[in-house]
Each structure stands twice: as structure tokens, then as C-alpha cells.
Amino acid sequence: MAIDNLTVKYGYVWDALNEEQRKEVMTMGEDYKAFMDASKTERTCTNELVKRAEAAGFVNIDNVTELKAGDKVYSVARGKNVTMAVIGSEEVAKGVSIVGSHIDSPRLDLKANPLYEAEGMALLKTHYYGGVRKYQWVARPLALYGIVIKADGTSVEIAIGDDENDPVFYISDLLPHLAADQNKKTLAEGIGGEDLNAMIGSLPMGDEKAEIRFKKNVLTLLNEKYGMVEEDFVSAELELVPAGKARDIGLDRGSIAAYGHDDRVCAYTSMQALFEVADQPLKKTAIALFVDKEEVGSNGNTGMHSRYFANLLGTMIELQKGSCSGFDIDRCMAKSALLSSDVAAASDPNWPGVAEARNTAYLGKGVTIVKYTGSRGKGGCNDANAEFVGEVRKCLNDAGVTWQTSELGKVDQGGGGTIAFILANADMDVVDIGVPVLSMHAPFEVISKADLYSTAQAYRAFYLR
Ligand code: MN
Ligand code: MN
Numbered sequence: 001m002a003i004d005n006l007t008v009k010y011g012y013v014w015d016a017l018n019e020e021q022r023k024e025v026m027t028m029g030e031d032y033k034a035f036m037d038a039s040k041t042e043r044t045c046t047n048e049l050v051k052r053a054e055a056a057g058f059v060n061i062d063n064v065t066e067l068k069a070g071d072k073v074y075s076v077a078r079g080k081n082v083t084m085a086v087i088g089s090e091e092v093a094k095g096v097s098i099v100g101s102h103i104d105s106p107r108l109d110l111k112a113n114p115l116y117e118a119e120g121m122a123l124l125k126t127h128y129y130g131g132v133r134k135y136q137w138v139a140r141p142l143a144l145y146g147i148v149i150k151a152d153g154t155s156v157e158i159a160i161g162d163d164e165n166d167p168v169f170y171i172s173d174l175l176p177h178l179a180a181d182q183n184k185k186t187l188a189e190g191i192g193g194e195d196l197n198a199m200i201g202s203l204p205m206g207d208e209k210a211e212i213r214f215k216k217n218v219l220t221l222l223n224e225k226y227g228m229v230e231e232d233f234v235s236a237e238l239e240l241v242p243a244g245k246a247r248d249i250g251l252d253r254g255s256i257a258a259y260g261h262d263d264r265v266c267a268y269t270s271m272q273a274l275f276e277v278a279d280q281p282l283k284k285t286a287i288a289l290f291v292d293k294e295e296v297g298s299n300g301n302t303g304m305h306s307r308y309f310a311n312l313l314g315t316m317i318e319l320q321k322g323s324c325s326g327f328d329i330d331r332c333m334a335k336s337a338l339l340s341s342d343v344a345a346a347s348d349p350n351w352p353g354v355a356e357a358r359n360t361a362y363l364g365k366g367v368t369i370v371k372y373t374g375s376r377g378k379g380g381c382n383d384a385n386a387e388f389v390g391e392v393r394k395c396l397n398d399a400g401v402t403w404q405t406s407e408l409g410k411v412d413q414g415g416g417g418t419i420a421f422i423l424a425n426a427d428m429d430v431v432d433i434g435v436p437v438l439s440m441h442a443p444f445e446v447i448s449k450a451d452l453y454s455t456a457q458a459y460r461a462f463y464l465r
Pocket of ligand 2: 441
């Protein structure tokens with residue numbers, strides 16, 4: 001063997017692409033930004049995924065009476081989970097190929113009794129969702145999204161702040177002139193959870209003798225526009241997210257900043273990969289799975305721990321065989337393979353101390369295979385089998401995908417996890433593989449367009465293997 005072939009080289013995606021592919025990278029970047037602008041929450045992302053699936057010829061599995069090779073179906077659960085499947089020539093019961101991402105992102109949820117007034121302002125109490133660095137969410141424009149179930153059972157959807165004619169919402173921070181005490185606190189303590197109160201109004205109604213005039217003015221406006229009363233906040237899911245569109249970064253437009261790359265970038269790339277293989281003959285049924293609640297531990301009926309996905313596999317088996325037992329589902333899981341498609345930490349030249357240079361992901365070096373996550377001594381991780389990592393690695397190499405491999409920072413620096421362990425616990429082969437991200441969980445995160453492209457290539461190769 002030539003001596004040069006003994007060493008591993010992880011290069012830049014861009015260098016491995018021809019002129020046509022480089023154009024494809026830029027085209028995909030434009031489409032991805034449009035996807036992200038329509039996908040500011042798990043619910044709006046669900047709507048966008050369904051819209052695109054239907055445009056690509058997928059039909060709702062609830063309207064299907066049989067499943068045969070080549071069929072394209074999707075399923076939606078509770079407005080926050082989506083599954084898309086392209087049926088293979090082999091029975092679903094013999095195992096499927098899944099790429100699984102999550103479509104929830106860190107944000108500020110409204111509390112059940114959010115609205116109050118103080119000092120000439122109407123404000124909203126929030127409760128942060130997921131791993132939020134609180135100091136990043138103040139003094140910036142925020143948009144309000146969600147759904148309200150009203151007293152009569154009807155629902156109304158709210159989306160305020162991303163149309164340029166909309167108002168936005170705002171959480172104030174201290175001026176530096178008076179921040180002497182705050183400045184002595186740690187970064188984690190400088191802004192407290194109960195300090196994240198967002199301004200929703202500042203005009204009083206009625207005469208000076210009336211009470212809670214600022215709050216009543218907001219309630220009047222909400223009632224006029226949405227037919228809401230204050231009690232309706234109890235049966236609502238309302239989220240404050242960063243206002244604004246995804247934007248290119250840099251003069252060469254090589255990267256994209258957006259809210260919620262974690263993990264909608266892996267949702268987008270798995271959707272694209274599935275659409276690209278949807279009209280090719282597949283042996284294994286190819287599935288793109290999009291789940292909610294990953295950022296808070298994957299619990300609940302829309303998280304990966306839910307029986308939703310197992311029940312859906314059962315429905316698919318039943319549509320093919322006429323019946324399905326619990327063991328049929330378990331055996332299908334055990335014969336399936338999952339790429340847990342979640343973002344990875346990209347090495348950051350502003351913060352070189354937290355990564356270990358030989359085992360970190362770099363922006364632009366492609367989709368990254370993360371054999372294990374976890375913290376401390378790999379605590380809580382899914383440590384993927386060498387055999388399955390080998391299969392994925394061969395699959396990427398055979399397809400000419402530029403990839404890299406990484407773990408989440410230096411040993412004992414911190415840690416994290418994904419949905420990987422949940423389906424691995426169901427006896428499935430699982431490995432984490434996804435897009436490197438700068439400023440993960442910040443209101444505005446950054447990815448490389450080349451990595452977006454490489455990741456879609458990788459997922460496509462996995463479906464076709
Ligand atoms: Mn994630
Ligand atoms: Mn995350």
C-alpha cells in the first residue's frame with residue numbers, strides 16, 4: 001500500500017466538489033433558508049415538511065389501504081411529529097432504514113398565566129425550553145408563535161414578528177452604566193430565569209382611575225384579533241423565538257446563520273435525501289423521522305420515547321401483511337438501522353480550548369460521524385457498534401461523500417446527547433451523524449453550506465445502501 005494511503009486525511013468538502021456540485025451547494029443553501037424561514041417552531045416545521053412531502057407526491061398514511069414497493073406515505077402526530085416513508089421491495093417487517101432528526105429548538109415558552117403589567121408596560125412571563133444561555137435572549141427582537149385552544153374548543157394559530165410589518169417582542173437588559181452588581185455575577189447567573197419577561201405592550205386604556213390599564217389594552221387587542229380571553233393562555237402553546245430570517249454569512253456566502261439549525265438542518269437534509277431517492281427502486285423501506293421534545297429529554301407523546309413511531313411501524317406492517325403483533329414491531333425495530341441525525345459541535349477558533357483538535361468537527365469538512373456522545377466517562381451515551389460504524393463509513397466512502405468524525409468537546413468539558421440511545425435500546429443499530437454547528441443553541445447559529453450538502457449526500461447514500 002502506498003505510504004500516503006496509511007494516514008487518514010479529513011479535507012474540506014469544497015475541494016472535493018466539481019463546478020456543477022458547487023452550484024448545487026449554493027442552490028441548496030437558498031432552498032434551505034426558505035425552509036428555515038417557514039420553520040420557526042416544531043409546529044410550523046411540521047406544516048412545512050407536510051407541504052413539501054405532498055408536493056413530492058407523498059400521501060397521508062391515514063388515507064391508504066395497502067402499501068406496496070414505491071409507495072410514498074407520510075404521517076403526522078399531534079401537529080409536532082412527522083414521518084415520511086418510501087416503501088421498499090422488502091417487507092417493512094424485515095426492517096427499515098431510518099434517518100431521525102428533531103424539529104424542536106431551544107426557545108422561551110410562555111407560562112400558563114403569562115400576562116401582567118408593571119411600570120407602564122404589559123409583560124409576558126416565560127419559561128425557557130431546552131439548553132438556553134439566558135444572556136443571549138435579551139435586548140433582541142423576538143417573534144411569538146403557537147396555538148391557542150379557546151374556551152369553546154376552537155383553536156387559533158398565532159404568528160407575530162416575522163412579517164416586516166409586524167411588531168416584535170423584547171426582553172430588556174441592564175444598561176452598562178448601572179450594571180455594576182450584575183457584572184460581578186457569573187455568565188450563567190447574570191440573567192435569571194425569572195428575568196426573562198417580554199414586553200408586549202405600553203399603551204394604557206381607559207381613564208387614569210382604571211386598574212391594570214396596560215394589561216387590559218393587550219387583552220382587548222388579543223380579543224379583537226384572535227377572540228381570546230386571558231384564561232385561554234392555559235390551553236395554549238406559545239413560544240418566543242428569535243425574529244428574523246436566515247442569512248448568508250461572509251462575502252463568499254459560504255455559511256448560513258439561522259435560528260434552529262439544531263436540529264432542523266438535519267431535518268431538511270434527511271427530507272431532501274428521501275425526496276431524492278423516492279423514485280428509485282429501494283430494497284429497504286426508507287424513512288425520514290422528525291420528532292419533537294429532544295431538547296427537553298425526548299419524553300411525552302411527541303418525543304422519541306413515545307410509542308408513536310412503534311405504532312406507525314405496526315400500522316405499516318399491518319397494511320402489508322393484514323395483521324401485526326407486538327413482536328412483529330419489536331422484531332422490525334431490531335432489524336432496522338437508524339442514522340440519528342443531529343447537529344454536532346463545530347470547532348470554534350474563538351474558543352479553541354474546549355475542543356480536542358484531533359477529535360472535533362470543523363466547519364466545512366462535511367457531515368460528522370459521532371460514535372458516542374454522553375458526558376464524563378461516556379455517561380448516558382449510545383456508543384455505536386464498530387460493525388455499524390464500519391457499515392456507515394463504507395457506505396459514505398463508496399458514495400464519495402466527504403465526511404469527518406468527532407466527539408462533543410474535550411473529555412470532562414461538558415457533554416450532551418441525542419435520540420440515538422432510545423432506538424438503540426429497542427435493539428436497533430444506531431449512530432449519530434450530522435451537521436457541525438457554531439454557536440449551538442444560540443438565537444442565531446451558523447452552519448456551512450458545504451456541510452449541508454455533504455450531509456444530504458450522506459443520508460441519500462444510507463437510504464440507497
Ligand atoms: Mn439537537
Ligand atoms: Mn440541541
